[in-house]
Amino acid sequence: MTDTEKLADQLLAQERRALARAITLVESGRADHREAAQALLDRVAGHGKQAIRIGLSGTPGVGKSTFIEAFGMMLTGMGLRVAVLAVDPSSARSGGSILGDKTRMERLSREPGAFIRPSPSQTHLGGVARRTREAVTLCEAAGFNVVLIETVGVGQSETVVSEMCDLFLLLLAPAGGDELQGVKRGIMEIADLILVNKADGELKSAATRTCSDYSGALRLLRKRPQDPEGFPKAMMVSALQDEGLKAAWDEMNALIDWRRENGHFDARREAQARYWFGEEVKRGLMAQLETPEARALMEEGAEDVAAGRTVPSVAAQSVLDRLSVSKD
Structure with a gap:
């Protein structure tokens, strides 16, 4: 063996x-x-094992780690096995990442039914690491019931995570300014649940207003075929006081069950598999440009463009043609 x-x-x-x-x-x-x-x-x-894949993003300071720990502890308390794949941003200058999620989720990291794996984003866009999708497959094979994918942070490119999860949660904080304008439409359109966190203490009234604002905004979005009546929806939660977490989990299960019964769940998984197949082909083609021969041709073309002897589009086509001929 x-x-x-x-x-x-x-x-x-x-x-x-x-x-x-x-x-x-x-x-x-x-x-x-x-x-x-x-x-x-x-x-x-x-292997036949299938987990519920949940993508999660949120604005800075919204309490993603606190929410994941409280939510994960609740799920493990129900007897479920929970894997957390947290993606930390990498420095554009040094390339390093802090990878401090296990420190921020101290209780959950000690839970026997939980597994936390921080990974650097490196240069990969989309809020996830390049191999996060494969890590999800491995967590499913290891028998985890729920896989939480925490993205780098809210942004337009975070929509890539929707291609590897069954549900997408967007966490927002109350009284965070003009969030309806600040949060991009792209990420709003892929959200299945918007959770207004920190709905406790002095912020509870602000959380109620924020939740109401988002409920109204969601009604203005175009209806998606994979949603039953009432979805996507906005809810209030308090990770600090463990309030609203069970209700949010019930809504997630209701949405998953409806999608399974109506054929959307399996169809979405199949579409995601096709998407990642295409992405792997593209990555393979890009890798072919890293060979010594390709680099020499690229450098030659770059010099011609810099000297004004040709335009970028013509030089690029010439490189591609010469690479194609060399392979034949």
Whole structure:
């Protein structure tokens, strides 16, 4: 039995250390590691295990980590196994990330039924790490019932996370200024639930107004075929006082059940699989530009463009034609 086969068997046997090693393997950029990762993913494919995948984003300071910890503790208290894949922004200058989510979720990190894995976003756009989708597959293979995907932060590019989750939650804080204008329409359109956090103490009245504003705004959006009547909706929660979390979970289950019964759940999973197949093909094509031959042609074309001997579009087509001929 190869190391990859052994790791796959340990993963399917729900060994936590095997899951950590497997995610490290799929996140590696080394060619031999990528080959081993693909063999691992192929071996655990078709295991029949399926988790509820929940994407979560929110404005800075909204309390995403506090919410995830409180929500995760509630789910593990119900006997569910919860995996948290948290994506931390990487520095554009040093390339480093803090990866402090386990520190911020101290109670949940000690819970036997929970698994927390922070990953750097590196240069990948979309609020998630490049291999987050594969990490979700590994968490499902390891028998987790719920996978929470925490994105870098609210923004227009965060919509990529909708291509790897079944539900998308948008967390907002009350009294946060002109949020209706500040939060982009793109992320509003993919949200299944908008949760106004910190609905406690002096902020409760502000949370009520914010929730009402968003409820009105959601009614103005175009109706989506994958939503029953009343969705998407806005709700109030308090992660600090564990209020509204059970009601939010009930709404998530109601939406998932409706989508399963009406064929939207499986259709969405199939569409996501097609999307990521296309993305992998694009990445493979981009990787071909990293060969020494391609780099030499790119440098030659760049010099011609810089000197004004040709225009970028013509130079680019010339490089592509010459690369195509060299492969033939």
